[in-house]
Amino acid sequence: MPYVVTRSCCADASCVLACPVNCIHPAPGExxxxxxxxxYVDPRTCVDCGACTSACPVDALKPxxxxxxxxxxxxxxxxxxxxxxxxxxxxPMYVVPKQxxxxxxxxxxxxxxxxxxxxxxxxxxxxxxGVRVTVFDRLPTPYxxxxxxxxxxxxxxxxxxxxxxxxxxxxxxxxxxxxxIGTDITHADLLREHHAVIxxxxxxxxxxxGIEGEDLPGSVSATDFVAWYNGHPDHAADPHPxxxxxxxxxxxxxxxxxxxxxxxADPEAxxxxxxxxxxxxxxxxxxxxxxxxxxxxxPAQAAFTVPELLALAALKDVDVTVEGRPEDLxxxxxxxxxxxxxxxxxxxVEGRRRIVLRFLTSPVRLTGEDSVRALEITPTELRxxxxxxxxxxPTGATETLETGLVLRSVGYRAxxxxxxxxxxxxxxxxxxxxxxxxxxxxxxxxxRGPNGFIGTxxxxxxxTVESLLDDFAAGRLTGPASAVxxxxxxxxxxxxxxxxHAERAAGEAEGxxxxxxxxxxxxxxxxxxxxxxxxxxx
Numbered sequence: 001m002p003y004v005v006t007r008s009c010c011a012d013a014s015c016v017l018a019c020p021v022n023c024i025h026p027a028p029g030e031x032x033x034x035x036x037x038x039x040y041v042d043p044r045t046c047v048d049c050g051a052c053t054s055a056c057p058v059d060a061l062k063p064x065x066x067x068x069x070x071x072x073x074x075x076x077x078x079x080x081x082x083x084x085x086x087x088x089x090x091x092p093m094y095v096v097p098k099q100x101x102x103x104x105x106x107x108x109x110x111x112x113x114x115x116x117x118x119x120x121x122x123x124x125x126x127x128x129x130g131v132r133v134t135v136f137d138r139l140p141t142p143y144x145x146x147x148x149x150x151x152x153x154x155x156x157x158x159x160x161x162x163x164x165x166x167x168x169x170x171x172x173x174x175x176x177x178x179x180x181i182g183t184d185i186t187h188a189d190l191l192r193e194h195h196a197v198i199x200x201x202x203x204x205x206x207x208x209x210g211i212e213g214e215d216l217p218g219s220v221s222a223t224d225f226v227a228w229y230n231g232h233p234d235h236a237a238d239p240h241p242x243x244x245x246x247x248x249x250x251x252x253x254x255x256x257x258x259x260x261x262x263x264x265a266d267p268e269a270x271x272x273x274x275x276x277x278x279x280x281x282x283x284x285x286x287x288x289x290x291x292x293x294x295x296x297x298x299p300a301q302a303a304f305t306v307p308e309l310l311a312l313a314a315l316k317d318v319d320v321t322v323e324g325r326p327e328d329l330x331x332x333x334x335x336x337x338x339x340x341x342x343x344x345x346x347x348x349v350e351g352r353r354r355i356v357l358r359f360l361t362s363p364v365r366l367t368g369e370d371s372v373r374a375l376e377i378t379p380t381e382l383r384x385x386x387x388x389x390x391x392x393x394p395t396g397a398t399e400t401l402e403t404g405l406v407l408r409s410v411g412y413r414a415x416x417x418x419x420x421x422x423x424x425x426x427x428x429x430x431x432x433x434x435x436x437x438x439x440x441x442x443x444x445x446x447x448r449g450p451n452g453f454i455g456t457x458x459x460x461x462x463x464t465v466e467s468l469l470d471d472f473a474a475g476r477l478t479g480p481a482s483a484v485x486x487x488x489x490x491x492x493x494x495x496x497x498x499x500x501h502a503e504r505a506a507g508e509a510e511g512x513x514x515x516x517x518x519x520x521x522x523x524x525x526x527x528x529x530x531x532x533x534x535x536x537x538x
Contacts, residue, residue, distance in 0.1 A: 002043035002064055003052055006074045007307040008156040009038035009060040012163075012455030018055035021047050025087050032085075034452060034459045037305040040081035057163040059156050070314025077306065077335065099128050100469055107472055108480055110194040111135045112181050115144020116160070116454050117444025118200035120461035123167045128469070132172045134194070139233060140178045140491055140523040141499060142168070144202060146454065148232040151258040152273035153265060155513060160454055168493060177491040178524070184490075187419030195477040196439050196468050199420065200461075203412035203427065203445040209250060213366030214408075222249065222259050222409035229262055229283075231276035236518035240279075242286035244404030248375050250363050251409030252295040253303035257312055259407055260291040264318045264353040274513045292356045292401065296380055296392035298328045299340045299359050306335045312355065313343055319354035321346065328359065362394055366406060375401045412450035434464025438476040441468050495527035502526040 005015075005024070016027045016039070023045040026032040041052070041061070052061045064075050109125055111118045114137035122133045141147060143161050150157045167173070179185065190197045206223040208214060220240065227235035247263055249256045262270070267284045295302055299322075312320055322329065322344035329341040340357070348354065364376040377399050380392035416422040420429050420436060428449050429442045436442060443464040444457050452460070471477050499517065503526075506515035517523045 002046035010454040015052040113200035114142035124465040152275035203414040218372030229279035231516040231518035247405040256409040435467040
C-alpha cells in the first residue's frame, strides 16, 4: 500500500528525512529540489511504514487506499514522476544538518519578516547553541502569507503554521510584532543591537497591467483581494461589491485559481473555514456566476501548478471549462495539457457557477465611466525568440467581455528596503548566497523573487544562514553596541499566543479553525489577555 503525496505538499523535505528507504524525491541536493511543484513517493519502493505522515506538516501524505475521489489522480502523478526520473542509485540520502562549532559568546540576529522565510531562517539559526533570534514584523500577527495568502478552503496547507508554532517555542526565540522597520526603528538601529540582520520581507505589492482604465473602481489587485478575504488588517475593510455576474481574472497562476475558487464557492462551505467574516458576508450576497481567467500565452505555458489544477478539476458544484485550440491541448504532451484536455471535453451542467480557463488572450483596456463595465481583449499568438523565450503577440482583433470586476493576478513585486541596495528590474536585493554585506542578509522573495513554494523557503534560508555563520566564524560581524529602545506597544510571543488563543476560542464556538481578528485595535486588545484566561479552548 504505497503512500501518495497530494496537493497540499509544501515541499519542505521533512518527509525525505523521515523516510527510511529514501523513496521520496526530489530530495535536497538533487536536480529539481526547491523548484519542483511538489515531492513524489516512489510506489515501487515505498514500504508502507507511515513514517512520512508523522513528519509532514501539512498532512499531504496519505495511503493510496485513503485517497478521496478528487485525490485519485495524485496516485498516477506520483508514479509518473519516477517514469521520467527513475532515481536508480537512490543517492544522495538527505543528511541531517549538523551543529556548527561557533566562536564562544552569544550570536544575536534580527530577522525582519515573520512569514515562512523569516521563521525558517530563525529555525536554521536556532539549531546552533548560543544563538538568540528576534523576529520583527510590521503586523501584530506572524506567519505572513501562510496566514494572509493561503486560500481559506486550503486549510490543510495552513497546517504548516503548527510547524511555525514549534519554531517560535524554541529557547532563544523572540518576537517584536507591530514594529515597522524604517518608522519605529531603523536599519542602523537593528545593526547596533544585533550581530546581523536578515531581511525576509517578501514581495508586498503586485505587478500592474499598464492598460487604460486600470484605476477604475472595480479594477482590483488580486493581491489585495486575497488579503481582503483572509482578513489582513490592511485590507479587511476594503469595499469589494460583488454585484456583477461575470468576474475576470487576468493571469492564470495559483493565486488566480484561488481567487476563482473563492468567488464561485458555496458560502456555507466557506463558513467552516477561517475566511474573514466581512468577506463571507459579501460572498453570501454575491451575484458572480462566472469567473474567466485570461492567459496571454497558451495552455503549456500556464503558470498554475498541476496539483492546483487537479484540485480545481475535483470541484463538485462548479463547472470548469477550457477555451483554446484543440491542437494546444494535446493530451499526450504534458500532465498539464492532458488535464486541460480532459476539462475541455467535459459537458457543462446547466445552472452551475463556472470557471473558464481562456488562453492566448490579452487585456487591452478597461471601459466604464464611474466603474468598470467591460474589458476589451485581443487574441494572441505565440512566437519564440532566438533565446527560446515564448512570447504572446497580440493579433490586433478585439472582443469585449462585459464585467464589473477585473482582478489582475500577474505576479508579486517587492518594495525597496530602506538602507539596502535594490535591483529595480528584478525587484530583489542584490546578494551573494544571501549575503548583501557582512552583517546584512536576505532570504525569501526579497532574495530570489516571487517564486517557489512554502518549503522552498527552507532551502533558501539554509543558504543565507550558512553565509551568516561563515561571517560570524571569520570575525566579520560586529557585536551589539547598545540596546535599541523599541516602542512599548511592541508585541512579544506571549501577546501573539494570546491573540492566537482568542481566535481559536471564537472558532471553536462556531465549528471553525479560528475566527480572525482583522483590525489592529482588536488584535492589540486580545494581545493583552492572559492566554489561559480565554474560555472555550482546551
